[in-house]
Amino acid sequence: MDRNLIYDLGLHHGYDAEYYLNKGFKVIALEANPLMIERARKSLVIAEAEQAGKLGIVPMALWHKSGESISFYVNRTKDDWSSIEKKWAEKGAHRTQEITVATITLADMFEKLGVPYYVKCDIEGADVIFSEQLAEQALLPAFVSCETSDPKIVEHFRAAGYDRFQYVNQALHPKTVSPNPSREGNFFETQFHGHMSGLFGLDLPSDRWISYEEMSEQSRLYTELRRRRFPLAHAWFDIHASKTETLAAAGAPASV
16 A cells, blocks of 8 residues: 555546645546546646646546446536436436546556555446445555545445444535644645545545444435435535544544
């Protein structure tokens, strides 16, 4: 595992990648949408990091096999909804443009580019492909996070061997304060927003790591609120995962 490497699966506008780079990490970013890559490269931070070899952009889609060509649906109205899943990309509101993209697996990324310290996954409806493939890897990142687009994701994280979790409401990012000093890389003061995945790893509140059972219960309660169309359920979440021994070695509590 490369302690200084982060995978950003779903480069999108590049906001997360910029954050990781500003904190001093190397970044491998996966992005299937060529329009997103073009947009991200307009950032001075992204452009300079790529030129310096601190950022590598993989213009592919995560898939069940490498070396294939699959359909990808570009939403030009809501570009961050673009997905390999047509219904996800359109969500009943917009038309999409179908393009063809090359594919890669997580195993091939790990083998060719190295096992990272942290993986952030937000690939619009296909996140379960990541979690499923992660559960098959022998060597794992210390921390992972994934948008909660499928209830199987936490099960896959558990199968991979992760046993501590945090359920993070991304709608609350504007109120998040970066810890100073940082426990992950350099301190970089950031105003998080809804297009970012926010804090990660040891920078997350150390007293909020919970068990699989507690994580499942929180997820169940939120799902029930959404089913009832409860106003407080207007949010979106990431699941963060790690291991008891990883947190213990860093001096972080392993339970609430």
